[in-house]
Amino acid sequence: MKSLRLPAYFRGRGLLFWLMMLLVIIPGIPFVLASAGFVMYTFWPINLDRVEWPEITPTTEHVVLISHGLRDTASSWSAALAKTLDQRDGTSQVIALDWNPYSQNALRCSVDGKRIGHRFGEHVANHPGLVSIHLIGHSCGAFINLGVCRAIKEKRPDVSVQTTYLDAVSIYGGMFWDYGLNNFGACADFSDAYIDTGDDVPGSNVRLPAAHTFDVTDARLSSDYAGSPHLWPTVFYRQRAEQGQIPDLAISPDLNLRYPVGVLERIDPEH
Numbered sequence: 001m002k003s004l005r006l007p008a009y010f011r012g013r014g015l016l017f018w019l020m021m022l023l024v025i026i027p028g029i030p031f032v033l034a035s036a037g038f039v040m041y042t043f044w045p046i047n048l049d050r051v052e053w054p055e056i057t058p059t060t061e062h063v064v065l066i067s068h069g070l071r072d073t074a075s076s077w078s079a080a081l082a083k084t085l086d087q088r089d090g091t092s093q094v095i096a097l098d099w100n101p102y103s104q105n106a107l108r109c110s111v112d113g114k115r116i117g118h119r120f121g122e123h124v125a126n127h128p129g130l131v132s133i134h135l136i137g138h139s140c141g142a143f144i145n146l147g148v149c150r151a152i153k154e155k156r157p158d159v160s161v162q163t164t165y166l167d168a169v170s171i172y173g174g175m176f177w178d179y180g181l182n183n184f185g186a187c188a189d190f191s192d193a194y195i196d197t198g199d200d201v202p203g204s205n206v207r208l209p210a211a212h213t214f215d216v217t218d219a220r221l222s223s224d225y226a227g228s229p230h231l232w233p234t235v236f237y238r239q240r241a242e243q244g245q246i247p248d249l250a251i252s253p254d255l256n257l258r259y260p261v262g263v264l265e266r267i268d269p270e271h
Contacts, residue, residue: 048102051116053123054095061091061131062250063124065148067099067117069139070109070169074098077234081136084241092250099144107174109140114172117147124148125155132160132250135188138234139201142168142184149187162249165193165211166233170203177202185210190255192247194237196220198229212247212259215266222269236267 056063064085066078074082074096082096097120102112124130133152137145145163152159163185170180180203185191191211198217199205207213220232227235240246247255259265 046112048112048116048119050101051097051099051119053120054097056124056127056130057090057093058129059090060093060127061129062093063130063133064092064094065120065133065135065144066094066096067113067135067137067141067144068097068103069137069141069167070106071104072139073100077231077238078136078138081234081238081241084238097144099141103140106140110143110169110172110174110179113140113143114147117144117149118151119147120144121148121151122155125152125159130156130159132162134162134164134248134250136164136166136237137168138166139204139230140169142166142180143172146180146183146187153187160249160253161188162247162255163188163191163211164237164246165191165208166237167195167199167201167204167230168193168208169201181206181208183210184208185261190247190249190259191261192255192259194233196229196232199232201230204230207262207264209262212261213264215264217266219267219269 066081068074068076068078078096082094086094099113099116102116103109124133133148135145135148137143142165145165149161149163152161165184168180168184171177172179185193185208191208193208193211193213194216195205195207195213196217197205197215198220216233216236219236220229225232225235237246247259249255252258
């Protein structure tokens with residue numbers, strides 16, 4: 001009977017080789033497999049047909065798209081904001097996008113949100129009368145802003161784009177922690193952001209480098225609001241919208257002069 005022999009590659013290897021195999025390489029195999037499985041789960045393409053794509057009316061020149069965040073629906077705040085903003089003439093169309101159930105998973109919502117945004121951007125870019133679009137996204141809905149903006153600028157660079165970020169989540173795909181901080185606002189013609197420093201969601205409580213950032217923390221502390229700091233910017237923004245005090249690029253083309261990019265502006269409720 002012949003004795004078992006190791007393949008030629010392994011014969012004659014020294015003690016250091018076998019220690020590396022036993023202590024580093026073999027124990028590392030489960031980690032590598034788990035990491036590969038995580039990446040595949042997070043970035044694997046899925047069918048997005050459960051999102052209802054609203055039709056753009058023939059007279060529309062200005063679109064406002066509002067996107068809720070993680071584990072949310074349009075009924076909680078964005079539909080109400082849409083009613084507040086839907087006060088212009090027939091050339092504007094305000095849409096509160098309900099992208100649930102794709103917003104339910106904390107690991108995938110950024111990836112799927114960006115894909116949904118890109119698809120909507122391609123959809124609305126086909127509308128020949130489009131002049132401008134205002135994208136308002138909360139939390140993970142910020143990635144819808146990014147996807148729409150990039151798709152619009154790829155197909156229709158002439159269209160004016162404003163992106164508004166309400167406590168935007170920065171982490172992308174559960175692993176790229178500064179993705180939002182490095183990308184949000186960079187695509188748009190003008191971008192504004194609203195943060196609450198009492199929020200502990202990654203990237204939601206700091207200045208966006210490519211936007212004019214409003215710190216609305218003091219406004220919460222001086223109000224009777226008792227909800228989450230992460231949701232406060234949506235409440236604050238709607239209050240300002242009702243008062244007609246939100247930056248609107250479609251109305252004021254000089255916003256970049258009035259609200260310089262990269263600046264952090266603290267909202268003082270006393271003034």
